[in-house]
Amino acid sequence: MQYNIRGKNIPVTDALRDHVEKKLSRLDRYFEEPLNAEATVTLSVTRNRQSVEVTIPLTGLMLRAEDRNDDMYAAVDLVVDKLERQIRKHKTKLNRKFRQEGSIKSLFKDETDNSAVSVAVDEDEALEVVRTKKFTLKPMDVEEAILQMNLIGHTFFMFANVDTQEVNVVYKRGDGKYGLIEQG
Known part of the structure; x- marks a missing residue:
């Protein structure tokens, strides 16, 4: 290292x-x-x-x-x-x-694009995106997504749900429990 x-x-x-x-x-x-x-x-x-x-x-x-x-x-x-x-x-x-599916290292690929994107809200105010991340989602279940989120120390984690084949987000709630956002 x-x-x-x-x-x-x-x-x-x-x-x-x-x-x-x-x-x-x-x-x-x-x-x-x-x-x-x-x-x-x-x-x-x-x-x-x-x-x-x-x-x-x-x-x-x-x-x-x-x-x-x-x-x-x-x-x-x-x-x-x-x-x-x-x-x-x-x-x-x-x-x-x-173990059956391959190494943990193949979980997702991280590509970053640091170009800024400005979005006009009205004439006086503009929101600016200063960083964009693109990555390939590997299917996993909710429990695995929570483990990954905790491993990287974030409060949310986006993943491809292996059960529904849709993009979901798990997040850590203020009470220390976890929430799941599913596509509707």
């Missing part, structure tokens, strides 16, 4: 860089093949609070975690622990489910 480590309001020292790389390399043991991904690590300090955010894009899924602590090294340790919990929680179930 390659590392892109940057600091906001904090210099990234060699000791800090070594600590981040050493801790993140622990994640390699959860994968059959060495990760061919670039981990983006953002270290920042805001109001004397140390923050670490890690994003690891893999083919078909996104690992992401962030944590804050008074100590930067402790924050790095906590983020790696969160990533390990995410992987352990979902990897066994996901691999079991997709």
Whole structure:
């Protein structure tokens, strides 16, 4: 795995860089093949609070975690622990489910187009789309979609429902439960 480590309001020292790389390399043991991904690590300090955010894009899924602590090294340790919990929680179930159909890596293809699109609402106001994502939806059931949503840390997830063959959206409700939006 390659590392892109940057600091906001904090210099990234060699000791800090070594600590981040050493801790993140622990994640390699959860994968059959060495990760061919670039981990983006953002270290920042805001109001004397140390923050670490890690994003690891893999083919078909996104690992992401962030944590804050008074100590930067402790924050790095906590983020790696969160990533390990995410992987352990979902990897066994996901691999079991997709063993017959192929690898989890073939779940969906992500293509991004960063061109901006402006939509005129009236003469005084315009809504602007600043990012467009296109991806191929692989059929899955609602439970799998919820697992994927939680794995990437989002509050909603769009998927092709294997039962209805239609596009659905699962989302996390304010009460901690889940909702499903179906095509009507």
